[in-house]
Amino acid sequence: MKAKAKGAPSASPCRRSAQRGFSLLELLVAFTIMAMSLGLIYKAMGGSARNAGDLVTRQQAIMLADSLLQSRESVNSQGWQESGTHGRFEWQASTELWGQTAPGALALHQLNIVVRWADGTATRQVLAQTLLPQRKPAPGEPAL
DSSP, X not given: OOOOXXXXXXXXXXXXXXXXXXXXXXXXXXXXXXXXXXXXXXXXXXXHHHHHHHHHHHHHHHHXXXXXXXXXXXXXXXXXXXEEEETTEEEEEEXXXXXXXOTXXXXXXXXXXXXXXXXXXXXXXXEEEEEEEBOOOOTTSOOO
């Protein structure tokens, strides 16, 4: 039997030791999957940030509408018609007689507050409604 020298090639030249590392194809597939995943994550995070900004703006509009609702406890017989701006918001307040009033009963007016703002190419709005009593004229004040 022949002795094999140390460091000499093995008997079968086709046989190799286990391959180490990744092939170029495996790296390309992994990189593509990672890039697509990051793209989806960035898109989701961007949408969340945009939605948070929209919610803050809507909350500000609701607070303005609530403030306008709380600014009056009653209206005169002519009602209340007014509009204005507050920062980026435009608002409009209007009342109309609500239902029929029985003789001697206190008349009610429906107060409608509309707050609008521009959001890119769209116009957004918040509507708030409540009922207000009609104020009775003070002594000496003409009834309208």
